[in-house]
Amino acid sequence: xxxxxxxVSSALATLALWLSAAGLIGxxxxxxxxxxxxxxxxxxxxxxxxxxxxxMGWFILLGAAVGVREGYHLGFDILRIALxxxxxxxxxxxxxxxxxxxxxxxxxxxxxxxxxxxxxxxxILGWPGGIDFLPLLGGGALISFFTLEHLYNLAAxxxxxxxx
Amino acid sequence: xxxxxxxxxxxxxxxxxxGTPIAFCLGAASLATVVYMGIPPLVVFQRLNxxxxxxxxxxxxxxxxxxxxxxxxxxAERLVRFAGSLVxxxxxxxxxxxxxxxxxxxxISGSAVADASAIGGLMIPQMQKRGYDTSFAVNVTVSSAIxxxxxxxxxxxxxYSLSAGGSISIADLFTAGIVPGLLLAATLMLVTWFVARKxxxxxxxxxxxxxxxxxxxxxxxGIILIGIIFGGVRSGVFTATESSxxxxxxxxxxxxxxxxxxxxxxFKDATFAxxxxxxMVLLVIGCAAAFGWxxxxxxxxxxxxxxxxxISNDPIVIFLLINLLLLFLGTFMDMSPLIIITxxxxxxxxxxxxxxxxxxxxxxxxxxxxxxxxPPVGAVLFVGxxxxxxxxxxAMRTIWPFYxxxxxxxxxxxxxxxxSLWLPSMFR
Numbered sequence: 001x002x003x004x005x006x007x008v009s010s011a012l013a014t015l016a017l018w019l020s021a022a023g024l025i026g027x028x029x030x031x032x033x034x035x036x037x038x039x040x041x042x043x044x045x046x047x048x049x050x051x052x053x054x055x056m057g058w059f060i061l062l063g064a065a066v067g068v069r070e071g072y073h074l075g076f077d078i079l080r081i082a083l084x085x086x087x088x089x090x091x092x093x094x095x096x097x098x099x100x101x102x103x104x105x106x107x108x109x110x111x112x113x114x115x116x117x118x119x120x121x122x123x124i125l126g127w128p129g130g131i132d133f134l135p136l137l138g139g140g141a142l143i144s145f146f147t148l149e150h151l152y153n154l155a156a157x158x159x160x161x162x163x164x
Numbered sequence: 165x166x167x168x169x170x171x172x173x174x175x176x177x178x179x180x181x182x183g184t185p186i187a188f189c190l191g192a193a194s195l196a197t198v199v200y201m202g203i204p205p206l207v208v209f210q211r212l213n214x215x216x217x218x219x220x221x222x223x224x225x226x227x228x229x230x231x232x233x234x235x236x237x238x239x240a241e242r243l244v245r246f247a248g249s250l251v252x253x254x255x256x257x258x259x260x261x262x263x264x265x266x267x268x269x270x271x272i273s274g275s276a277v278a279d280a281s282a283i284g285g286l287m288i289p290q291m292q293k294r295g296y297d298t299s300f301a302v303n304v305t306v307s308s309a310i311x312x313x314x315x316x317x318x319x320x321x322x323x324y325s326l327s328a329g330g331s332i333s334i335a336d337l338f339t340a341g342i343v344p345g346l347l348l349a350a351t352l353m354l355v356t357w358f359v360a361r362k363x364x365x366x367x368x369x370x371x372x373x374x375x376x377x378x379x380x381x382x383x384x385x386g387i388i389l390i391g392i393i394f395g396g397v398r399s400g401v402f403t404a405t406e407s408s409x410x411x412x413x414x415x416x417x418x419x420x421x422x423x424x425x426x427x428x429x430x431f432k433d434a435t436f437a438x439x440x441x442x443x444m445v446l447l448v449i450g451c452a453a454a455f456g457w458x459x460x461x462x463x464x465x466x467x468x469x470x471x472x473x474x475i476s477n478d479p480i481v482i483f484l485l486i487n488l489l490l491l492f493l494g495t496f497m498d499m500s501p502l503i504i505i506t507x508x509x510x511x512x513x514x515x516x517x518x519x520x521x522x523x524x525x526x527x528x529x530x531x532x533x534x535x536x537x538x539p540p541v542g543a544v545l546f547v548g549x550x551x552x553x554x555x556x557x558x559a560m561r562t563i564w565p566f567y568x569x570x571x572x573x574x575x576x577x578x579x580x581x582x583x584s585l586w587l588p589s590m591f592r
Contacts, residue, residue, distance in 0.1 A: 017436060017439065020439045020443060021432075021435045021436055021439050024225055024229065024435060024438060024439055025435065027222060027225070027226075027409075028226065028229070028409055028412050028413065031222065031226075031405060031406060031409035032409050032410070032413050034406065035402065035406050035409070035410060049219050052219070052222060053217050053218075053219060053222075056216065056217070056221065056222055056225075056446075057213070057216060057217060059225070059439070059443060060216050060443050060446040060447055060450065061443075061447070062443070063439045063440065063442070063443020063444070064187065064443045064444055064446075064447040066439075066440075066443075067185075067440065067443060067444045067447075068185070070440075072440055072444065073185030073186070073187060073188075073444045073447075074185060074186050074187075074444055074445070074448065074498045074500070074501050075180070075183055075184060075185040075186055075189075076180050076181065076183060076186070076496065076497060076541070077183040078496060078540050078541055079181055079182070079183065080182065080183040091182035091183055092182075092183065094182055095179070095182050095183055095184040098179060098184055098188060098192050099184065099185070099188045099192075101192070102188050102191050102192045102195060105195060105205060105208075105209075106209060109205055109206045109208070109209045110209050110213075112206055113206060113209060113210065113213075132213060132217070133209075133213060136209055136212065136213055
């Protein structure tokens with residue numbers, strides 16, 4: 001990837017990390033409000049649980065996509081570290097390709113889910129049902145994009161130090 | 165084994181071995197199996213989405229967030245000072261302080277890695293200065309970090325409860341970890357005492373009760389966090405998720421208003437750290453929901469029960485086998501994915517042999533906690549060695565008494581159900 005595209009990718013990752021962090025803070029505020037409402041205001045808000053679950057979807061998928069770029073996902077990488085360059089590179093290549101395929105499938109099928117459930121309604125929030133699957137769509141797209149960046153680096157012979 | 169199961173397990177293991185992140189091993193293996201079966205692949209992502217749309221899942225990021233906030237707010241220093249005034253005068257004083265501080269720390273964070281870096285970061289340099297061998301300092305730090313996993317709040321217990329289908333009471337699981345955690349602390353303190361006597365490690369002077377009281381007051385706002393969480397969940401005032409959220413809000417208020425140890429940049433760091441630690445674990449849980457659905461579809465759990473029965477009908481043998489297998493897996497895999505993957509397979513087996521699911525939770529957490537301290541892959545061991553700046557092998561040469569103590573406690577917890585089940589039964 002050209003330096004310009006690396007900058008785009010880096011900017012996207014930063015944005016995703018900030019949004020994911022905002023999701024975490026949003027979840028915290030919503031659930032705290034639920035407790036405050038129940039014990040202080042004597043009326044339990046009903047929307048807090050549904051909203052915080054929506055936020056959690058974005059928090060997880062965006063944070064996990066950044067994890068794909070930064071390489072902090074949990075995995076069993078000791079074998080690849082122990083092996084010499086060529087097999088290790090081959091393993092990294094296959095691994096990236098599998099993650100790319102999964103990311104693309106995530107985009108493809110969650111789009112179907114978004115469209116297929118759009119006319120349904122999320123209880124309490126009253127939003128279109130398809131909104132439930134938007135985090136998968138966005139997360140899948142970012143996972144695919146960041147994996148393409150890894151594949152480019154691998155092909156160009158850069159060791160980006162992030163493994164799969 | 166049916167071809168579908170060969171694809172499911174074969175692709176999972178193959179991907180795992182080439183270093184694919186575990187979430188994607190689970191997801192891609194499920195996807196491949198579903199495609200082979202001719203079921204619409206959409207179902208994998210439906211399962212994934214419902215796996216991560218669970219309110220009680222939120223307790224995991226909240227507890228980790230609370231811990232990250234507390235650590236950056238300087239709670240570890242206060243706990244170490246308080247623990248030092250309490251047990252520093254015992255033989256091997258700073259080693260004992262390390263263990264006691266980890267036990268207190270366990271009431272704030274359920275993360276053994278956070279414990280090893282926060283407590284180890286303070287204690288290892290102090291111990292080096294006082295003439296303790298670095299390998300000993302690292303051994304104590306690493307093995308006592310397991311205590312933090314058992315003392316509530318323990319987000320790993322929540323992962324276990326969710327992996328078991330969410331039917332096991334989190335209040336009971338939290339309660340079940342307390343006695344095993346204290347037993348482990350006591351056993352490690354005993355080992356430390358013996359090693360210290362053999363090597364002539366010093367004891368610190370007792371600072372007097374006035375000093376103990378001062379340090380207790382300074383640590384108190386941190387220590388009552390466990391009271392809020394435990395009391396809230398146990399009494400039913402809060403759900404586990406709500407209590408974890410209160411813990412995060414409380415941690416922020418305490419560090420900003422009382423300890424005044426946090427600025428905006430540190431708040432940002434703590435938030436990003438919590439995002440990085442938990443988003444990936446939660447994605448593993450989501451992908452495991454798809455994988456677990458297929459396991460149930462092919463009735464793998466009941467096949468596993470039948471298989472274990474064909475090996476032995478004696479629960480003692482079966483529990484030992486499962487412990488050995490978990491210890492083996494724990495040497496090269498991380499804790500949370502192992503909980504997520506092994507719970508649906510082993511829980512039906514142990515319950516078929518008469519074990520209470522709450523009891524198994526305590527065993528699982530302790531067992532996999534020991535795995536965090538063993539090479540080749542042991543996150544806690546790595547952190548301890550990094551803080552002490554010694555190689556894994558240097559740490560390994562002297563760690564055996566501590567491994568022995570942890571495994572002895574594991575065996576006690578496995579074969580004496582009362583150690584984990586007595587305290588929860590008192591609350592029923």
